[in-house]
Amino acid sequence: MVAVIHTSSRFRAVMQYNEKKLEQGHAECISAINYPKDADALSFDQKLNRIQRQLALNKRTKVNTVHVSLNFDPSEKLSKEQLTEISKAYLKGIGFEKQPALVYEHRDAGHPHVHIVTTNIKADGSRISLHNLGKNQSEKTRKEIEIDFGLVKAQDRKAQEFNLKPVSIKAEYGKSETKKAIANVLDKVLNEYKFTTMGELNAALNHYNVAADIGSEGSRIRKNNGILYRVLDKDGNRIGVPIKASDFHFKPTHRNLKVRFLYNEMNPNRTKDSLRVKNSIDFTLYRKQNVSLPRLINILQKDGIDTVIRKNEEGKLYGITYLDHRTKCVFNGSALGKQYSAKGITERCIEDPFSLQQQKSQKMGLDVGQVAGAGNVYHVGNGSSLENDKSLDSLLSPVKDGEYTPHQLKKPKRKKQKGFSIGF
Incomplete structure (x- = not known):
């Protein structure tokens, strides 16, 4: 199992990313941890409001959103119940067991994985430190979960899904089946690199001898917002039979890429x-x-x-x-x-x-010139359960400005110093 942690100050954007996947049929919200209702009984606003009310307890902390992806070996077939238990065990291990959290099972890649959305703001308004969370608590918890749940160990897995460093997985026409070769490159680039335009995406894909072709002006491909993926030779020329985006099970289509562009553009890092x-x-x-x-x-x-x-x-x-x-x-x-x-x-x-x-x-033109070349993470604390909430339903209602600010976090009002004057 590989755990990747992202932190930000854009909770709504993170929620919209996961909910967009849900709308497209590429994800499912399988668990709502420390929520008053089950995941399938919650509307988008209720999912949002529960955590936003907790964020309102501490407006001084800017980085207040934690977005974790737990990635499993492609050979592992895990049920929703197992994924939920693994997610709970992971949150407990990193000190977030009492935090409200949503677990989304994503089905847009070649390996099983879930996304966990939570916050480091506790129920008393204090914050959980995120310093070295990935290096310390997350790494220790990951290894324990691999043993407890009998998962494939990340350090023993040589497949590229678990190699987060740049590796040579270039597609070579004639040496491997075209669709499989392109799929391997797409899986790596789409899940690891952060790009915001088709040009930036192609810069990353070209590095691995793959190109995303959206067609020329006036072409049928361009009119239908289609994408063809092709293998490139060592000189950058397109070779072999192109593969339509819709032919891949994780659907790297133009519409889905636009969502990825937006998400990457809003990345606070x-x-x-x-x-x-x-x-x-x-x-x-x-x-x-x-x-x-x-x-x-x-x-x-x-x-x-x-x-x-x-x-x-x-x-x-x-x-x-x-x-x-x-x-x-x-x-x-x-x-x-x-x-x-x-x-x-x-x-x-x-x-x-x-x-x-x-x-x-000699007069020559160069379409693309390349040179070979060569996460974020963080932390713990104690949360708080729903025990002291007077009304569970109130947690799912919108937060009002100025509401739920603990007394100890409010800035003391400065007393005006009375001036004095000297008369002559």
């Missing part, structure tokens, strides 16, 4: 992750007058950042995308700012002498 890419570029180019684009690409590669460039038939750079394998984030250059766009980078880098000589000898 995206701004921080973008700073790593920008700082790496700025540090390389700072006060240096001799850095060409190929040299910049090579230096970024050593820092775990792939640079995907796009050139027209005349060889002029018109697009650039950065693929950060450490944070698993993908950024279009213009999204980072003008100085990181294709034009900005061209102005900041010197002309490559070899490239100039090559352009003179």
Whole structure:
């Protein structure tokens, strides 16, 4: 079993992501822990209000939402009851057993997994520390659950589902069945990388010799919002028979990808992750007058950042995308700012002498140039049960502004100091 923890301040966005999966038939809410009603008897607003009332107890804590995914080996067939018990055991192990939590079983990937949505704000308004939660409590609990429930151990599993580091799973036409090869790449990229556009998605897929084709302007594919997935050869050319998105059981369709784009765009860590890419570029180019684009690409590669460039038939750079394998984030250059766009980078880098000589000898265009290159986590505390609630139903009603703020958390009012004057 592999546990991946994300924390944020966007509880509603996390809820909408899981509920959207439910509406599409790709997920089911199988348990509502520390809720006054069973999961199947709760409306969306009731699920939302229960935890929002607890968030209102502490408005000083910004990071108040915990989103955990528990991932199991593809060979394991686990019932809803087993998944619920495993989720409860996990929450207890990390100190969240008394926190309200919703458990969603997702069916949009090639392996069984559940998403747990909860909060680190306790019933008394205090917060559970999230520092090193994944490294300490989560890792210890994961190993205990593997033994108690007889699960496949993550450290013994060599399959790529449990390898969260970049590995070579490139699709090679003729060496493996096309659909299976593409499915392996999609499973890794869609579940690990954070992209917000089709261009950013393709930058990650191209790294593993796969492309998502949405068709040209006016084509039937584009009109029907379809997607064809293709294998690429070593030169980036499309080969083999394309596979429709709807042919994969986890449905990586245009509509479903839009939900993923939105979710990734709202990720609170995206701004921080973008700073790593920008700082790496700025540090390389700072006060240096001799850095060409190929040299910049090579230096970024050593820092775990792939640079995907796009050139027209005349060889002029018109697009650039950065693929950060450490944070698993993908950024279009213009999204980072003008100085990181294709034009900005061209102005900041010197002309490559070899490239100039090559352009003179032969006129060539490059569609995509790539260079090879190389979570978040957190913590514990004690919660509180529903014992002291005067009305269980009140937990499912909307929270009002200013309601349920513990006295000890309210800021004391400052007393006005009386002034005095001196008369003559």
